[in-house]
Amino acid sequence: MEVAASIVAFVQVAAEIAKCVDKSRKLWQHIKSLPTEFEDILSNIEEYGVLFEELDEQLKMDGTSPCRNDSSAKRSLKIAQRAVGSLHSLVEDISSQVTVKKGFQKKMYLAKIAIKKDRLDQYQARLSQSLDFLQMAFSVYHIVYNIVPWESEILQKVQDGDSKGVLELFRTRKASPFDRDDTGSSLLHYAARSKKYEMCKLLLNLGLRECLIEQGSERYDFLASLFVYFPNNSNRQARDTKPEDHWEKIVTLFHSYLDDPESTMVLRLFEFLQEWAYGDEFVLTFRERFLPKFYTGPLSNRLEAFRLGSFIMNGSHTLRSLLSTNSKISSSDVHFSTVEKCSLVHSVAVALGSRYADVDLPYKRLWLQGSIFGEDWSQLVAQVASVSTPEDLHSIETVSPWDIHHVPIWRGTPLISVIGGVLCSVSLDVSFVHWDNAIQSSIQRWVCDLKEAGVDLDVYGKRETGLLKDQMRGALDADAIETSRHVIRNKMAYGTVGLRRGIPTRIEGNENYFIPIRILDLKVGPSPDDWQVIWAPEFEWMACQFWKLVETVDIAMPGSWVDN
Structure with missing residues (x-):
């Protein structure tokens, strides 16, 4: 009985659609100026009338099956009836406005309808809403699909x-x-x-x-x-x-x-960083075609794109272009990024660390595969540092890598972000000796670029040392791993995975597997060669703390009682 009722109801829906469309066209013929947008929407609604007639025939056939689950038919019918009701209300509204007036008043009202844009926009919006409901009703019923051969x-x-x-x-x-x-x-x-x-x-x-x-x-x-x-x-x-x-x-x-927000479409940029592509040209093509408001929209969206690109972009010139059309970086950009907790200084620190580590890592490159680091990345660091204030250079914020990276989310200054970038590039299979070589060389390159930008390394080092002792020793320890498990990271598309560059990812093994490290101390000086990060895997640091506790000899006060 329910299926039979649905059949009758869908026939009524199709008939009502036809009536409403026909009456709408007749009403607009009085004005003799049916807008093109209205005609398009009415044509689309008319097509759905035909499709709902199909549902009538389909339900007649499906009704013979005792195991038929008609819940989708009920949902479709409910949505379709709502759409037809909205359409019918719109037609009656226009009809009542036209038919109640006679003679000269009617002609004047028709003229007002023809020229009053806000009323036209209102009618068009209501028509579009009816069409959306019909689309939804049809989609709910036909939510399954078939696999068809390409020659079908x-x-x-x-x-x-x-x-x-x-x-x-x-x-x-x-x-x-x-x-x-x-x-x-x-x-x-x-x-x-x-x-x-x-x-x-x-x-x-x-x-x-x-x-x-x-x-x-x-x-x-x-x-x-x-x-x-x-x-x-x-x-x-x-x-x-x-x-x-x-x-x-x-x-x-x-x-x-497309009704996705601009920020979501910005994330789509990086789906076109394919492992087989030579450069970043496809990213630029997508930006030109699908992000027309990229440079006129909020700066925060471009800062987020710059941050995500700092992990994986092939060229520094392309990364610069994500910030402005002329690829220039101003002091106001850097200051705003620090306030927004999406610091450009942190981003270039990640970019440098994740690429300069490639110089010291022992892996065999493929034929014609060069190093991913070039002097242009150091120039980018110097460009940003030259327009940064001390607050920008020592800003503390949380940095979240892509979901494929085995490194946990970390919190610290840009110096910590250099180390985080290095760890995003090193493999868990190589020894800690190579980890240390990559970390030390990247830190020294970082401060060398800061010095080129005019930063006083003595002053910079003293402040970094103080911040490290107070807040950042455990930036990449087990607690950071625990924190990362409660944060949703940006998901990287399958084809974007950087296998071409030898970057290790969490795809290679257990996504929770990472060796936490403890930053113990920082040696600084006026020369980049003076800089060194003292660190250790956390399990070694914990073992050291344990043996210090066990092997500590209590100093007895002279003359005190000693228990044997």
Whole structure:
């Protein structure tokens, strides 16, 4: 009985949609100036009327099965009825305003509707809301998909841009908008790859909006990769115009559906740092196409991008470009970053430590694979340090590596961030001798770059020593590991993992495995060669403390009683 009731209700939904669309068009014919946006939305709503007729036929067939679970039909019906109610209310609102007036008053009101933008915007928003509800209702019912071969009829029609043929396949239940190929690519992937703007628009209207924000993986890529890796790709149907024109039109369409905040899209930048790519050119392409407000938006978003890029970017010039169009760094940028607890000084410290360690680490490079460190990274450190105040150079904040790094979240000054960057690059398989070589050489390079920027190493060292003794000895100890377990890190896409650079990751073993270290002391001086960090693995430090406690000989006071 419930299924039968759903069948009748879906027939009513389809009929009501047709009536509302027809009445809306007749009302706007009085004004003789139906906006293009309204016509597009009404056409989309009309398409959903056809799709709900399909649900009628489908429910008739499904109703014969005694084990049919019709909960999805109930949810779809409820959402669809809400959409139709909203649409019906809108039509009645316009109709009542027009029909109650006669003669000259009616003509004047029609003219006001035609020219009053805020009223038009209000009607358009309500129409869009009705369309969204219909999309949701259809999506809830068809939330499953089939795996189809690449030569299937639905994929061929999508690539050919045959909208009528695609809708017919949906109507006859030979295909679903949510079908995918054996690699996980959706119909929207195929439409975009073939540069079929109208087909992309149709599929998005049918509920494939989620395909725009799918995470990249080894199975299928983020949809935007089509516009990043193959920006000038051409096909046989699109030779009459420039390939770039087709891409831009579809990118604009996708922008209208993407409702992710700018900060989320900034994180997507780093999905295009592929291990097989030579440089960072794909990151720049994504920024140009999908982040049009990148430089005009909040500076905090660019600071976060700079911080994340400091761990993995290939070139310092690309990292600079994430901050400003002219790649310049001002004192106000550095000060603001310190206040926002996303310090540029910490970021360049991480960048230097994670790359300079490569000079001392003993691993065999591949053919034509050079060192990831270059003098340009030292120049970046000097550039930031030259416009930094002492407060910026000694600012204490929490730094969170990417989720793939085995290093825990640490809290300390930029000097600690240099050590943290080194530990992000060293493997747990190499000996502590190599750890120490990498840490000492990176620290000395750091203070050398500060000296080049005009920093007095004596003054800098005294303040760092005081902060170390007071607050930072345990920045990378077992307590830091425990703290990290309660913090969600930014997740790096599969293809971005830096295997090409030999960087060890938590993918290699237990994600909780890290050897905590204890920073014991800091030797400083006016020359970079005077600087040395005294550190030890925490288990050795704890053993030392234990034996000191056990082997301590109590000094007896002369003349006191001694127990044997």
